[in-house]
Amino acid sequence: MTKPVEPFFVGWGKVPKALRHFLASFAAVLIVGFVVISYATSSTQTDTGSGAFMGQVQATGILQNNPYPILHVIESPQFAPGDTILLSGNGKRGAFEQAEGLDGQVVEAAGIRLDRGSLKGMQLRNGRRGLKAAEDQAQSLEVDVEQLGRWSVQGEICDGKCLNGAMRPGTGLAHRACASLCLLGGVAPVFVSAGEIDGSEFLLMSGPEGRAITDAVLDYTAIFVEVEGDVERHGDMLVFKIAPETIKVIK
Amino acid sequence: MSLLMLGMIYLYIGAAIAVVFLLFGLGRIDENAQDAWIFRPLLIPGVLLIWPLVLWRWWVLHKGEEKLDRHRMPRIRQERVQLTFIIVIPVILVTALVVRQDPTALEPPVLIEAPQ
Numbered sequence: 001m002t003k004p005v006e007p008f009f010v011g012w013g014k015v016p017k018a019l020r021h022f023l024a025s026f027a028a029v030l031i032v033g034f035v036v037i038s039y040a041t042s043s044t045q046t047d048t049g050s051g052a053f054m055g056q057v058q059a060t061g062i063l064q065n066n067p068y069p070i071l072h073v074i075e076s077p078q079f080a081p082g083d084t085i086l087l088s089g090n091g092k093r094g095a096f097e098q099a100e101g102l103d104g105q106v107v108e109a110a111g112i113r114l115d116r117g118s119l120k121g122m123q124l125r126n127g128r129r130g131l132k133a134a135e136d137q138a139q140s141l142e143v144d145v146e147q148l149g150r151w152s153v154q155g156e157i158c159d160g161k162c163l164n165g166a167m168r169p170g171t172g173l174a175h176r177a178c179a180s181l182c183l184l185g186g187v188a189p190v191f192v193s194a195g196e197i198d199g200s201e202f203l204l205m206s207g208p209e210g211r212a213i214t215d216a217v218l219d220y221t222a223i224f225v226e227v228e229g230d231v232e233r234h235g236d237m238l239v240f241k242i243a244p245e246t247i248k249v250i251k
Numbered sequence: 252m253s254l255l256m257l258g259m260i261y262l263y264i265g266a267a268i269a270v271v272f273l274l275f276g277l278g279r280i281d282e283n284a285q286d287a288w289i290f291r292p293l294l295i296p297g298v299l300l301i302w303p304l305v306l307w308r309w310w311v312l313h314k315g316e317e318k319l320d321r322h323r324m325p326r327i328r329q330e331r332v333q334l335t336f337i338i339v340i341p342v343i344l345v346t347a348l349v350v351r352q353d354p355t356a357l358e359p360p361v362l363i364e365a366p367q
Binding site for chain 2: 046146147148149150151152153154155173193194195196197223224228250251
């Protein structure tokens with residue numbers, strides 16, 4: 001007498017009678033389960049915001065290398081005179097290398113626009129095609145530096161390029177490794193405040209002396225922290241001169 | 252930063268092992284790889300990451316202690332592993348949701364000292 005054969009499902013074969021009900025219910029649970037899990041996952045994600053690449057741009061302006069390279073626009077087809085633009089390089093790199101030796105000069109910048117709310121940025125083209133001293137150095141622009149006092153701010157330390165739209169999301173724990181790599185590559189750290197200071201929630205970070213602060217903030221990227229420091233307005237960009245010893249992680 | 256340093260040391264050791272293994276070791280433990288060189292650079296990233304395993308396998312094969320039954324699927328543990336996953340994965344997810352920071356609890360900026 002032969003042993004009864006247990007029904008066995010093979011994808012290309014005919015479905016055994018005994019397995020039909022099981023397969024139908026399993027498929028239904030799977031489909032409904034995917035829908036529920038997809039909805040639950042997507043509905044609990046933070047909005048990635050409006051940051052994005054916005055096409056080719058060029059601008060002439062005054063370059064400021066401290067704490068990180070920024071451009072105060074004199075004239076540009078895409079930016080308004082007086083706009084302050086955070087510069088970055090290609091990939092996970094800042095603009096220090098390209099900006100070297102050009103601090104305070106009138107420069108011509110070209111690249112791709114990055115935009116998120118009040119934060120304007122540009123990913124420079126490589127080499128001197130992206131940033132070079134302008135032939136006409138006679139142009140000038142008065143860049144106002146306004147003291148806004150000492151603040152205690154809660155929020156998140158991000159890299160200024162991804163935050164600006166190079167990555168979506170450019171904030172949050174999921175972006176922590178990328179933010180750390182970008183900062184290591186020289187991209188400017190930007191503090192995303194829980195509320196606005198003088199009309200902006202994005203603050204370019206620097207040390208107490210107004211110099212780059214990357215090493216001191218690397219361990220605190222993409223998590224919520226509280227930090228104290230002096231806030232200054234350089235053109236239309238806020239610079240947050242933090243006291244690194246005041247950084248504390250919010251529990 | 253010390254973690255970064257440890258990572259760098261690990262990768263440097265991996266690089267040294269990759270050079271020796273791919274130039275001299277591979278052909279000795281795998282006769283199919285003898286006199287075949289073009290593909291070897293492709294193995295460098297893998298060796299960098301799992302060089303302790305490479306060293307161990309190199310040693311086992313060199314000594315001729317290879318046991319073929321190691322390829323047999325460890326089915327005996329499969330049910331226990333499945334059960335562990337069924338418990339552990341939801342626990343990890345729930346713990347992550349409980350301990351994660353709450354963006355809605357953040358306070359707005361506070362002016363400590365007005366500008367001079």
